[in-house]
Amino acid sequence: MAGGGGALEIPERQKRGKIVRRKKKKRIGFRIDLTPLVDITFLLLTFFMFTTTMLKPQIMEMRIPPEMYAKVEVRASELLTLMLTADNKLYWYKGIADANNKPQEIPIPKLRALVIEKNLEPMVKNRLITVLKISPDANYAKVIQVLDELNLAEIPITEALSKEVDEKGEPVKRQRKFTIAPLTEEDLKLIQGEVK
Amino acid sequence: MPKIKKKRMGFVIDLTPLVDITFLLLTFLMFTAKFKSEAEAEKQFTIRRPTASPDTTRLPERDLAIINIAIDDKNPNDTSYYYGLTNTKDLLQVYQLVPEIPQEYYNKALVKVDTTVLGKLIRATLSVRSSTRFAIDADRRVRYKWVEDAMNIMRRNRAFVFNFVTDKRRAEEEKAGGK
Numbered sequence: 001m002a003g004g005g006g007a008l009e010i011p012e013r014q015k016r017g018k019i020v021r022r023k024k025k026k027r028i029g030f031r032i033d034l035t036p037l038v039d040i041t042f043l044l045l046t047f048f049m050f051t052t053t054m055l056k057p058q059i060m061e062m063r064i065p066p067e068m069y070a071k072v073e074v075r076a077s078e079l080l081t082l083m084l085t086a087d088n089k090l091y092w093y094k095g096i097a098d099a100n101n102k103p104q105e106i107p108i109p110k111l112r113a114l115v116i117e118k119n120l121e122p123m124v125k126n127r128l129i130t131v132l133k134i135s136p137d138a139n140y141a142k143v144i145q146v147l148d149e150l151n152l153a154e155i156p157i158t159e160a161l162s163k164e165v166d167e168k169g170e171p172v173k174r175q176r177k178f179t180i181a182p183l184t185e186e187d188l189k190l191i192q193g194e195v196k
Numbered sequence: 197m198p199k200i201k202k203k204r205m206g207f208v209i210d211l212t213p214l215v216d217i218t219f220l221l222l223t224f225l226m227f228t229a230k231f232k233s234e235a236e237a238e239k240q241f242t243i244r245r246p247t248a249s250p251d252t253t254r255l256p257e258r259d260l261a262i263i264n265i266a267i268d269d270k271n272p273n274d275t276s277y278y279y280g281l282t283n284t285k286d287l288l289q290v291y292q293l294v295p296e297i298p299q300e301y302y303n304k305a306l307v308k309v310d311t312t313v314l315g316k317l318i319r320a321t322l323s324v325r326s327s328t329r330f331a332i333d334a335d336r337r338v339r340y341k342w343v344e345d346a347m348n349i350m351r352r353n354r355a356f357v358f359n360f361v362t363d364k365r366r367a368e369e370e371k372a373g374g375k
Contacts, residue, residue, distance in 0.1 A: 035213045043220050058251045059331065059359035064351050084340075134340050140265075141336035143343070144246035144362060152249055182344070 060147060065179075080118050080130050082111070083187055084146060086137035094118065097190045108145050115153040120160055129177040133187055150178065239306065241266035241278075246336040247365035255361060256329055259283050261321050262361075263314065263350075264306070265334035265342045275338055277346065279317050280306040286324050293320035311349060318353040330358035 076095045083091045083103060090111065091103035106114060119128050130150065134143055158174040166172050243266050264278035281287040287305065291297045294316045301307055309317060321328050330350060334343055350358060 033210065033212075035210075036216045039213045039217055040220065043217065056254050057245060057333075057361045057363055058248065059253050059255050060248055060251070060362055061253070061357070061359050062347075063357050064347060066354070066356060067351060134344070136339060136341035136344060138340040139336070140334050140338045140340050140343055141246040143340050144248055144336070144360060147360075148248040148362075 060144070060151070074129055078124050078127050078129055080115070080128055081133065082130065082146065083133045083183055083191065084135060084138045084142060085183065085188070085191060086135040088139050088142045090146065091191050093190075099193075102193065103191050108142065108149060111146065111149040112153045115150060116156050119153070119157045126161055126172060126175055127177075129179070131179050131181055133181045133183040135183040138183075239266075239278075241269050241335075243333055243335050244337065245333070245361060245363040248362040250364045251362075255331060255359070257282060259286070259325060259328045261318070261328050261330050263330065263332050263346055265332065265338050265346065267335050267337060275335075275342060277309050277311070277314050277342075278306050279309050279314060281321065281328070283325070283328075286321070286328070289324045290317060290320045293323065311345060314346070315349045315353050318350060318355055322353070322355060330355050331361050332358060333361040 079096075080094050081092065081097070081103075085091070089105055090108055091105050092111075092114065093101055093103040095101060097103055115130065119125070121128075132146065132150070154174070154176060161172045161174050164172045241264070243264065260282045262280045262282075264280065265275065266278060268274040268276070281290060284305065288302060291302050291307075294313065296313045296316065297307060307313075307317075318330070332343060332346055334346075347358075350356070
């Protein structure tokens, strides 16, 4: 095979009593075939590229309270009501709705700013209760979108509150008060009153 | 002077890379062939999940009970509940606790249920393993009523914490939504 090296060697001369220095064999450069390594590397690369796109679904955690029949009294001024109707429109009002305080329509992407603003009002800071009333005919995707906006609003609210200190000198902890309720006929009347 | 003809030598192709790739593909396919779970294989539906903002919380794989609210692929008017458990050992015990589940369903990972059976299954699941986590995996096209009912059933059967399964909202959707 690699016969060149051997054939070119000059035969060593023997001298009596003297150790002849052996002529050093010339090293031949060697090569490693990198093809398998590259193959495998590419294959692993493509494999990981494909597997990382296999998105695992994410989750949105919900906690529902046990059934309670005891009535809890809250201040109307600390109530923010959101209503998602059957035609997937979102309305909101604060406190108690009447002729002067009508439910107003709001596009879902703008909800976040509204919730942040309302939650940080000095009067109701950290006490505001958000009630989401959902029509049974509303679209589930819209419900998730609203919940998502509310969840996203929590981040700036918590951050703003943590900058303040309570009477003990500790940062204020955000206490989220949120509940889901069904949309009643009366709520619908409130909305329709606004439409007319 | 006549040209000396070069002697032709037999050639050798190194088959190592080919064999490497073949083995690798083989093992790869062998592994991927198992990825689909039994419950997925039995599915008569594809769930189009609602999208939410990107989140790092992922669906747990162990001891998870999934309530699917799905629209049948073949019949778009047919929405129903499906109940599945990822823990197959628990699943059999749960099935045995619910008399409404016929024996021929015992090897199935997913059963189509109505609201009464759903409640019984949830209760049985919690009695078999109280640490089981619940998830509602609903199609984004369904009416909220379906989800509300499922939530009420869970509440009645003392499953107070659960998860909504969502997909990550993509950047382009985010832009469109923000306008």
